[in-house]
Amino acid sequence: MARPARKKKDIERAALELFADHGIDGTTIRMIAERAGVTEGALYRHHKSKDDLVRALFEEYFESFGGMLEGIRADAAPVEDRIGQMVxxxxxAYDTDPLGFRFVMLVQHGLLDGIRKDALSPAKVLTRFIEEAIDRGEIPKQDASLKAQLLMGMVMQVAVGERYGRLKAPVAGYAEQVSAAAVAALRAV
Amino acid sequence: MARPARKKKDIERAALELFADHGIDGTTIRMIAERAGVTEGALYRHHKSKDDLVRALFEEYFESFGGMLEGIRADAAPVEDRIGQMVxxxxxAYDTDPLGFRFVMLVQHGLLDGIRKDALSPAKVLTRFIEEAIDRGEIPKQDASLKAQLLMGMVMQVAVGERYGRLKAPVAGYAEQVSAAAVAALRAV
Amino acid sequence: MARPARKKKDIERAALELFADHGIDGTTIRMIAERAGVTEGALYRHHKSKDDLVRALFEEYFESFGGMLEGIRADAAPVEDRIGQMVxxxxxAYDTDPLGFRFVMLVQHGLLDGIRKDALSPAKVLTRFIEEAIDRGEIPKQDASLKAQLLMGMVMQVAVGERYGRLKAPVAGYAEQVSAAAVAALRAV
Amino acid sequence: MARPARKKKDIERAALELFADHGIDGTTIRMIAERAGVTEGALYRHHKSKDDLVRALFEEYFESFGGMLEGIRADAAPVEDRIGQMVxxxxxAYDTDPLGFRFVMLVQHGLLDGIRKDALSPAKVLTRFIEEAIDRGEIPKQDASLKAQLLMGMVMQVAVGERYGRLKAPVAGYAEQVSAAAVAALRAV
DNA sequence: AATGAATGAGATTTCATTCAT
DNA sequence: AATGAATGAAATCTCATTCAT
Structure with a gap:
């Protein structure tokens, strides 16, 4: 092996942070390179283009969120518990890596087109989770898609609230209240 | 003064749609001009710069949402009713002008800096609304900010769900269910 | 109309000259802009890309050569005369605009792929011309394609010879000798 | 010294092919390395620079063509025969190694600067050959340079014609006709 | 008011070459 | 000898803005 690719991770991390903060179009290759401590050209050894870099990051994080949820969905515990777990x-996840989280969540608006159809998306996992709970009679038999969106919306907005200074980190502190609200909301529909 | 700047509206409408779809950085002056049926130079007759155009649009839409909510907040009806009204x-609003709605909602991530501090933001109105309901003992005395975020999150995500084909327009059809879920959620916390 | 596109011709002329001298890959946008007395961006108002500029120039000159030959081919004069005319x-053409001529001739190696199939190529016109002369019994009935190539080769190489200092401009001075050689060659095959 | 730089040949062959197809500026070090099955760095073990590689290839092929012709020129046979031999x-040569042939022929446009002045160029050999034939009264006493160019042009264009699908390989099949045409042409001037 | 050519600054990308491994 | 990551310079291209018409 030649010089090991020590900077690849640095580049991807720098890109992630900048994308989360300034958006994709608002982030330049130069900004990424500077923060990663490399020259602009270095980026192109690891990714064919800026677009390619974005896609790679997105898929990596997107699927890791999906996978996390899938693990909980497949569990045997009662719904209430599993909703709590998911929340x-x-x-x-947000507390651990707010930038990674925000990158995926903010950036998905306008990127889902290029994503593989079979990708394990959070929304897909949540919808399936709700459907199964309905089948088992654990929550009322009503529009599962809507419920999945409501659940998603409540959790996501906590992250957004933190970002804009309306809620305080670590957001894990809101977990119990959000869980209770979510369970109540899903039962009420 | 026979032709009272009809082009101005065309330009703003074109800009709004493109911003909602491609983001601000992803939208070029040329794109706006093309869609509005004018040339690039014409745009500068009505707005000093691209930034200026963005700010104008944002304030107009942002305040109109805030104002709408404020009207409901100031009403005398019971919370449940007013939550339903807000939802x-x-x-x-989303059904009427999805692009305008999405422009404000999506774009706010990263634009609030330039906005006047006293702007009537939806989040601010919602928080005040919740605080008052708590004061009157209509909902449990608990973190008003969190509740405002939860309420916001539920409604917003319905719009996002429609946009990505997981829910069906017109989203007004979900109003009753969302209201019920919201009331339950706010009571549960 | 706005500012008239005074520089378009300058840009194309500059490009043509530079391409002929340095090849396409050897010519940069900056070189073209500099010689044309504009900034680099100006080029992109008139042509979508460097490739596009090349193609436009090529088609324009290529077809004009083809058209010139076609006029002669369609004439009623005896072959010898028409061969002389073509030569x-x-x-x-070379004496008048050596750069335009060389651009087409040198550059065609590796560009014909992108050219419209119905383009009036010199080779096509020449082949048809030879075929008709064969049909009329003016030259021996033998491989018309080969003859077209031989004719082409003799004339082209005179231009190449001038370019590398082995023949003297104006090359029109060689016309009679080349014609005589060409007639003899075509009769001999 | 079991492995005597087999890679060097691979690299040069790959370079030759790519240069012939895409031109020198159109060929990157990476392309060469890839086709040769080595990495970019390896190339610099064998050649100091890209320019160096080009020069090496060009001189090798260029001189070998020149040498081939020189052998025929120095022969004692009558002109007709020797023209036939050259053709x-x-x-x-083209049939045996079309890429090598094309590399030299196409590439020479714009590369002759760096070539040693005493190089045995095909054009030089041909001109001397014609001059001698004139001296001996075998062909009319007229511009030897022009005749050399005409001869060259006829042969070269056969190669070009094959390359663009207007003539059929192996081009050796055209040898007799081309020779006859060449002799006739040279006598006619 | 409007046009759209042209500018100028900066963005993305390419690529010959170097160098740590 | 060989690797391929990284550099640095330069290439192509983009785009908000200005300005002659």
């Missing part, structure tokens, strides 16, 4: 997992 | 108003 | 026309 | 030699 906690989401919020903990 | 209906939000969803109807 | 003179070719060589005069 | 056959040229065409056979």
């Amino acid at each position: 906690r997992a989401f919020l903990a | 209906r108003a939000f969803l109807a | 003179r026309a070719f060589l005069a | 056959r030699a040229f065409l056979a």
